[in-house]
Amino acid sequence: MVDSGPIVSLLDVRRDYSLGAERVHALQGVSLDVERGDYVAIVGPSGCGKSTLLNLIGVIDQPSSGTVTIAEKRVDGMSDREATSFRLHNIGFVFQRFYLMPILSALENVALPMAEAKLRREERDARAAELLAYVGLSSRERHRPSELSGGEQQRVAIARALANHPALLLADEPTGELDARTGTEIISLFQRLNSDGTTIVVVTHDEDLAKAARHNVHMRDGRIVAA
Numbered sequence: 001m002v003d004s005g006p007i008v009s010l011l012d013v014r015r016d017y018s019l020g021a022e023r024v025h026a027l028q029g030v031s032l033d034v035e036r037g038d039y040v041a042i043v044g045p046s047g048c049g050k051s052t053l054l055n056l057i058g059v060i061d062q063p064s065s066g067t068v069t070i071a072e073k074r075v076d077g078m079s080d081r082e083a084t085s086f087r088l089h090n091i092g093f094v095f096q097r098f099y100l101m102p103i104l105s106a107l108e109n110v111a112l113p114m115a116e117a118k119l120r121r122e123e124r125d126a127r128a129a130e131l132l133a134y135v136g137l138s139s140r141e142r143h144r145p146s147e148l149s150g151g152e153q154q155r156v157a158i159a160r161a162l163a164n165h166p167a168l169l170l171a172d173e174p175t176g177e178l179d180a181r182t183g184t185e186i187i188s189l190f191q192r193l194n195s196d197g198t199t200i201v202v203v204t205h206d207e208d209l210a211k212a213a214r215h216n217v218h219m220r221d222g223r224i225v226a227a
C-alpha cells in the first residue's frame with residue numbers, strides 16, 4: 001500500500017545557517033515520524049529550532065544534511081519549481097501573521113491556490129464558499145482582510161490552506177497574534193479538522209493549543225528532547 005507509511009519522516013536532519021562568519025546550528029540531528037491522522041504540537045523555548053523544523057516539513061526550506069520524506073516523496077534536494085508544485089498539492093501552511101492578500105476578498109483569497117492549481121472558476125468559487133462555510137465565515141465572503149477581525153482573518157487563512165485538499169496542515173504559532181478568546185476558536189477549529197481526518201503539525205507557545213494536540217514534541221537547542 002502506498003499510503004501506509006508515516007506522512008512525515010525526517011532522518012538525522014541538520015540545518016546550519018551562515019550569519020556573516022558565524023555558523024548557526026539550528027537543527028542538530030532531528031529524526032521524527034508523523035503518522036497520518038495525527039495532530040502534533042512542536043513546543044520548546046524561543047530559538048530552539050521549531051520554525052526551522054516546520055519550514056523543512058513544509059518544503060519552504062531545505063536541510064543542510066539528512067532526509068525529509070513527505071507523503072512518500074523525498075523532498076530534500078528538490079528544485080524550487082518542484083518544491084512549489086509539491087507544496088501547492090500536498091501542504092497547507094498557516095502563519096502567525098495570516099498573510100492574506102489585502103486587495104482580495106475572503107472568497108478570492110481562499111480561491112487563489114485553486115487558481116494556481118488550474119481549477120475552473122466555478123469549481124474554485126464553489127469550493128471556496130464551502131471552505132468559508134466550514135470555518136464559519138459564510139457571511140464574510142465579500143469582505144477584505146482589513147474588514148475582518150484577527151480571528152476571522154486567521155480562519156480565512158486556514159480555509160485557504162485547505163484549498164487543494166492538502167495531506168498535511170502546518171501552522172506556525174497560529175494563535176500568536178490573537179487574544180485568548182479568539183485563540184480558543186482557532187483551537188476548536190483545528191480539533192474539528194483533525195477529527196475530520198486532517199493531519200496537523202503545529203508549532204506553538206500556547207499551552208492550550210499544545211494540550212489540544214494528540215502528541216507534543218519537545219525541542220531544545222536544535223534537538224528533539226522528548227516526543
Ligand SMILES: Nc1ncnc2c1ncn2[C@@H]1O[C@H](COP(=O)(O)OP(=O)(O)O)[C@@H](O)[C@H]1O
Nearest residue numbers: 017019024026045046047048049050051052053
Ligand atoms: N535565516 C536565518 N539565518 C540565520 N540564523 C537563523 C535564521 N533563521 C533562524 N535562525 C536561527 O536559528 C535558530 C532557530 O530559529 P527558529 O527555528 O526560528 O527558532 P524557533 O522557531 O524555535 O523560535 C535561532 O538561533 C535563530 O536565530
Ligand SMILES: [Mg+2]
Nearest residue numbers: 050051052172
Ligand atoms: Mg518560530
